[in-house]
Amino acid sequence: METNAEQLRTLAAVVDHGTFERAAAALHITPSAVSQRIKALEEQSGRVLVRRSKPIEPTEAGAVLVRLARQVALLEAEAVAELAGSDQDTTAAIPLVVNADSLATWVLPALAALPGLSFDVVLDDQEHTLDRLRDGTAMAAISSDPEPVQGCVVSPLGAMTYRPTASPAFVDRWCPRGWTPDTAAAAPMLVFDRKDTLQDRYLARFAPGAHPPRHHIPASTEFVRAAELGLGWAMLPDLQADEPVAEGRLVVLDPDGALDVPLYWQQWSLRSAVLGRVAAEIDAAAARTLRRPPAS
Template sequence: MMDVDADQLRTLAAVVDHGTFDRAAEALRVTPSAVSQRIKGLEQQAGRVLVLRTKPIEPTEAGRILLRLARQLALLESEALEALGADGSKARPVIPLVINADSLATWALPALATLPEVSFEITLDDQAHTLDRLRDGTVMAAITSDPEPVPGCVVTRLGSMRYRPCASPPFVERWLPDGVTPAALGRAPMLVFDRKDALQDRYLAVHAPDAHPPRHYVPASTEFVRAAELGLGWGMLPDLQSEPLLADGRLVVLRDAGAVDIPLFWQQWSVESSTLAAVAATLARAAKQAVR
């Protein structure tokens, strides 16, 4: 039977979080040699390699399993210390989350701000790819478009965000003077968040399947909308961000028939944690008010 040491688990999490043994040692206030010994000791107990000595360090499949245990232990430990009335700076729980950029830029961040006793480590990723972070133990919870639960996680439906193809009036006048035709969509520059973003391609697959327009990559939610307003290109914008600009004429919808509803789900580790439960309830309330 494996006898897991808490210090070894904390060291595993620090090594993955900070990317190198040296940086993990600084964070833990121990020597790099101590970090190396703890990882080697944990690997000997597990009987397999737990981290790849790359830059940055990456956990192996076995390492991800123990990393998840390390995260859970840290959360439960902080809650126990808080319940015992320990020093708040030590007891403060840390919740690593992965959230898609559009949710963070609109409704999720104000909701998290109502939980001042929790520290958040937020990672951004496309809503269709957030589950990778749950699987590898990087985060405890995710806002995702995938309803299939990761093993060991529970899922709650939050609602959906509606996206519509939008552009500035001068952009439409220059690039789409005869309407949203397949030929025009093949020439008109297109905005894409990053190489994981498939929303615009989904629109093209329906309305201009043979189109291959120029692409501008703008990997920030607010700046993506700003790029459309400035006429850099057209893009699929969430109603939560585009409606004020549509109302005052700074943006127009290319075609209402191109609206896409992206479902959002909350996935979290199935662990008894009052902090994680509070975060889930807070985001669920915010989503009920903000999204469809």
């Protein structure tokens, strides 16, 4: 098949904006022109590329071409900047998928160390970020999966350590005589969202079969705040909990109950100077903050 950059750019705009009309406005063309470009690209590929849903979503074949569109756009922008002899990056926003705890603790300083770049950061659980790489909506992701997505490369970053933590008031109310499996089965629990399995993983080991009441708190900073207020217990990362524990606002319920969540950097397998800079800063920030195994 033969494609051109204009058609690929249009496909990416349709997926990004969710409708032909919004894509047309972003590209400064008519919706009819958008439709014609998508139709031509589908005819050339012999595949249906988008589902006409609300919002529009790429098919499996469409995701392949969306990823190609973003790769072409990135390399074009780098080439333009190099030809112009510019010291400033001229790339479009780089889409990244980051888990909320990493964004709230160690990732932002890495992004701030990259002046001239702009980022489109999407939050997702570390166990579910790879779907964004597969469908072409992200160039890179922080994931807990060491297996590279097709067309991507992966490198280890380190691990975030989580511990069962609660407020002193919670302890006084629910476990004044100690944290036991029976208490864990009855005491209210915090979970980030319905993808968050950390608390259940801990319970499977500490109190098998326990199904305590739970509160969903889908924001990282507010999640810690909910634990401080005694709303429930939660698996909190040391990077967020160390200070409130030292100040007495939180206590660790089970010193032996730590869970390590390994994190990996996955990015397109593409010779891109921009992605290389981003990967280097992310790795440096991870080296400063995450637990890394000793060198063998």
